[in-house]
Amino acid sequence: MRPPTPTPDPLADASRDALRRALRAFGRNATSFQLLERDFRVWEDGRGHVVAYVDTGAAWVAGGEPLAPEALVHEVAEQFLDAAHAAGKRAAFFATEGRLVTSPRFHRLLLGEQPVWDPTRWEQTLSGSRTLRAQLRRAHNKGVSVRRVRAEEVGLNTALRTQIDALVMRWKASRAMAEMGFLVRVEPLLDIEERIVLIAERGTERSTAREVVALLSMAPVYARNGWLFEDLLRDVNAPNGTSELLVDAGMREAAAHNARWATLGLAPLAGPVNPWLGRVRTLATPFFNFRGLQTFKTKLRPQSWEPIWLAAPTTTPSWRALADALTAFAGGGLMKFALRTLLRGPRPVLWAMTILLVPWTIALASVDSTRWFPAPWMQWSWVAFDALLFVALLNGLFRWSTRLGLMLATAVTTDALVTAYQGLTWYAPRATSVAEQLLTAVVTAAPLLASVVLWGTWRRNRIINRTNP
Numbered sequence: 001m002r003p004p005t006p007t008p009d010p011l012a013d014a015s016r017d018a019l020r021r022a023l024r025a026f027g028r029n030a031t032s033f034q035l036l037e038r039d040f041r042v043w044e045d046g047r048g049h050v051v052a053y054v055d056t057g058a059a060w061v062a063g064g065e066p067l068a069p070e071a072l073v074h075e076v077a078e079q080f081l082d083a084a085h086a087a088g089k090r091a092a093f094f095a096t097e098g099r100l101v102t103s104p105r106f107h108r109l110l111l112g113e114q115p116v117w118d119p120t121r122w123e124q125t126l127s128g129s130r131t132l133r134a135q136l137r138r139a140h141n142k143g144v145s146v147r148r149v150r151a152e153e154v155g156l157n158t159a160l161r162t163q164i165d166a167l168v169m170r171w172k173a174s175r176a177m178a179e180m181g182f183l184v185r186v187e188p189l190l191d192i193e194e195r196i197v198l199i200a201e202r203g204t205e206r207s208t209a210r211e212v213v214a215l216l217s218m219a220p221v222y223a224r225n226g227w228l229f230e231d232l233l234r235d236v237n238a239p240n241g242t243s244e245l246l247v248d249a250g251m252r253e254a255a256a257h258n259a260r261w262a263t264l265g266l267a268p269l270a271g272p273v274n275p276w277l278g279r280v281r282t283l284a285t286p287f288f289n290f291r292g293l294q295t296f297k298t299k300l301r302p303q304s305w306e307p308i309w310l311a312a313p314t315t316t317p318s319w320r321a322l323a324d325a326l327t328a329f330a331g332g333g334l335m336k337f338a339l340r341t342l343l344r345g346p347r348p349v350l351w352a353m354t355i356l357l358v359p360w361t362i363a364l365a366s367v368d369s370t371r372w373f374p375a376p377w378m379q380w381s382w383v384a385f386d387a388l389l390f391v392a393l394l395n396g397l398f399r400w401s402t403r404l405g406l407m408l409a410t411a412v413t414t415d416a417l418v419t420a421y422q423g424l425t426w427y428a429p430r431a432t433s434v435a436e437q438l439l440t441a442v443v444t445a446a447p448l449l450a451s452v453v454l455w456g457t458w459r460r461n462r463i464i465n466r467t468n469p
Helices: 014-025 033-036 070-086 118-125 130-141 159-175 241-255 275-283 288-298 318-330 335-341 349-365 375-399 402-430 434-467
Strands: 043-044 050-055 060-062 088-098 106-117 146-148 196-204 207-223 226-234 261-263 306-313
Touching: 014 033, 014 043, 014 050, 014 196, 033 060, 033 207, 033 226, 043 146, 050 070, 060 070, 060 318, 060 349, 070 088, 106 118, 106 318, 118 241, 130 241, 146 159, 146 241, 159 207, 159 226, 159 434, 196 241, 196 261, 207 241, 226 241, 241 261, 306 318, 335 434, 349 375, 349 434, 402 434
Parallel strands: 060 088, 226 261
Antiparallel strands: 043 050, 050 060, 088 306, 106 261, 106 306, 146 196, 196 207, 207 226
16 A cells, blocks of 8 residues: 655645644644744645654654654554655654654654653742742843733734844844754744743833843643743843743743643753764854753753654664754755854854964965065065954954954955965966965965855844844
């Protein structure tokens, strides 16, 4: 029997309706409500059971476990595998809670853990944490207050919608990595009628109006009578304790809805992960602070931690299934995502550029000026320029400003144009060996890449500073 085929249009009304029905009946995973986001396609088994997935080109990566009765989860998952195989694709289930592994066709890889609370016990948790109470007082003392957003307040072109959109833009600009999709797409107002959306506001010296400095968007987990604290966004200048204040309000809202389960979502690579994933956690810290996120969630005193897994067919190695999942998050090829991240000018890249300037400047001062420069003064002019550039970059890493960023980007762009001209007219004709030709190409291309990175840094910081309260 031929496996059921996927619905071709992920946004088709019939597919979305089937997904919504399955969510309400079987949505148990913390990530289930996120399957409504625009990345996902819908596969149906013909009996009202659904798998929502992202097609990476080579694989179908599902978000969580199938939306089906617990007794049928394995059967539906195996049918999905068969459908993927028939389409010439690999398949994997990302962010599952362990049920699939009891099928002989699956193995699993620990991705991390998610903290869990009973919202009806939040007052007890709060009374037992002096640190948490102190954080709430700090935010209150800075004039921060929290309220729930009504759907009619955030229609298109409303004042509050404009403020929230600006907050989301600033938050995205403050991230080191390029924007991702799949289960981490930031759409805090999606299906707001079903969500709890809270905003933190404070007054400013310039105006008596209240301005939005942070937001918490909570998504329902229907089959658990619970809530996922999905998007917790704050301005870089929001007072200390603002995030905790939003979590406090969120727990109270969940308790008011008689919820007995809530989570802040996956803390990636937390817990006893595979040793090679532990090394990834350490190496990737400059771009994503895994331990910092886990520490923040731990400070909120969860009652327990639940393991979250990647489930894949036994025929697919763990590293391949994880690469497929990362490709889904990247919204395309991993190399393209890495390039988009690089061109944003994240702080680790700026540090690397600054450090590499030291050996480069020393090497520049040491080469034979009669061969590689039309005149000695040109060599020492470049040495002086790079030395000044090092000082300016170092200063920017500690005290970045929009004006300094503009000066740096303009100066390095000018450097790139002059270097490209010299590379074509002077360096290239004198490069006689393959090694020298390769070095000439690197020397010519490096300032151009550096200029693009600096313009990316300038644009991101301009977004943050231009619209920040």
